[in-house]
Amino acid sequence: MVMDAKKCLFTLLMISLTAGIYAQGEKPQNIYRVTVNSRYVIEDGERTSKYFAIGQLISDSLGRLHTEIDYNWETRYPDNYRWHYFDGLTKVKTDFFIKEKLRYFKVFEYSNELLSTLLVYTVNNSDTALLVREEYVYDDAGNKTRTTGYNKDGKRSFRSRHKYDEHNTEIERRVRGRRAVPSDSIMSLKRVVEYDTLGRMASEHLDVQKFNLPQKSTHTTYMYDENNNIVEKVIKDNVSNTTLRKEFVYRRDNRLQGLRVYDSQDNLIDYQAWRYEIYRTANRTHRVFE
Numbered sequence: 001m002v003m004d005a006k007k008c009l010f011t012l013l014m015i016s017l018t019a020g021i022y023a024q025g026e027k028p029q030n031i032y033r034v035t036v037n038s039r040y041v042i043e044d045g046e047r048t049s050k051y052f053a054i055g056q057l058i059s060d061s062l063g064r065l066h067t068e069i070d071y072n073w074e075t076r077y078p079d080n081y082r083w084h085y086f087d088g089l090t091k092v093k094t095d096f097f098i099k100e101k102l103r104y105f106k107v108f109e110y111s112n113e114l115l116s117t118l119l120v121y122t123v124n125n126s127d128t129a130l131l132v133r134e135e136y137v138y139d140d141a142g143n144k145t146r147t148t149g150y151n152k153d154g155k156r157s158f159r160s161r162h163k164y165d166e167h168n169t170e171i172e173r174r175v176r177g178r179r180a181v182p183s184d185s186i187m188s189l190k191r192v193v194e195y196d197t198l199g200r201m202a203s204e205h206l207d208v209q210k211f212n213l214p215q216k217s218t219h220t221t222y223m224y225d226e227n228n229n230i231v232e233k234v235i236k237d238n239v240s241n242t243t244l245r246k247e248f249v250y251r252r253d254n255r256l257q258g259l260r261v262y263d264s265q266d267n268l269i270d271y272q273a274w275r276y277e278i279y280r281t282a283n284r285t286h287r288v289f290e
Helices: 004-024
Strands: 031-043 046-062 064-072 080-087 090-098 099-113 116-126 125-139 145-151 156-164 170-176 184-195 201-210 216-224 232-234 241-251 256-262 267-277 288-289
Touching: 046 267
Parallel strands: none
Antiparallel strands: 031 046, 031 267, 046 064, 064 080, 080 090, 090 099, 099 116, 116 125, 125 145, 145 156, 156 170, 170 184, 184 201, 201 216, 216 232, 232 241, 241 256, 256 267, 267 288
16 A cells, blocks of 8 residues: 555546646646545445545645646556646646546636636547537626527527525526536536525535436535534435435634545445645655645
C-alpha cells in the first residue's frame, strides 16, 4: 500500500504539473492545496485499516481548482480526470478525460457574472463536434429560470423552465423538445421540500427523470449540527423503505473529515475520509498537513 501511495502521489504531481501549464488562463501558479479523498476497505461489515485514494482536488496558489482526479477502485490508477481553464479567477473551460483520453469538453461564457452560455463538445480521434449549446435566463435572485438548447446546426432543440420556492430551491423543471439532450440529461424534475425553523432543508421528496432512463423517486431527510453542517442523510425509496443512511463528520474548521454509509439493514458499506495538504515549494516535495 505504501508503494501504491507513492506511485499515486507521483502520478498526481505529474498530472497537476501538466494541468498547471495547459489549464490556466494566465501564468501558472504553484500547487497550493491538495484535498485527498480515500476509501477504506470494508470486510464483514467492519472498516479495516487498509485504504486507497479515490479522488483528489488540486488548487493553485490563487485558490483555483484546476485539476480533479478520480482513482479506479479496482486498479488504483487515476484514469479519469478533469482539467479546468481560467481567465483570472473565472472558469472558462473544462476538459473531461475518461480512461486517460479526452472525450469531451465544456466552454463557459458569462454575462453580468452569471453563466449565460454553455457549449458542450465531444472529441473523437482528435476531431471535435458541438453536441449542444445552452443559453440561460435568470431572475433577479440569480436563479436560472429558462434554458434554451440548440443542436450542432444552431436549431433550437429544447427549452426548459425552472421554478423555485421562497428559499431559492428549484422545485420544478420541465423540458419541451427532444432533438437534443440537456447537458445534465434531466428531462423533468419535481421537488417537494420541508424546512425547519432555521430555514434549513429538513426533508425533500425528489422525482427526476433523465434521458432514456425511468423516473427515479427518493425521499431524503437531513440532520444538522450547531454549525449548520449536514451530519446525517436518510434516503428512502418511493414506498418509504430506507435504502441508505449517510453519516458525515467534520473538522473543527467545518471541513468534511469522514463519511460512513449504511445499507437498508444498517450494515456499513462505505467508509471515506478526507485529508487536506499544502505544498509550499515549487518542486512540490515539501508537504504540510492542514
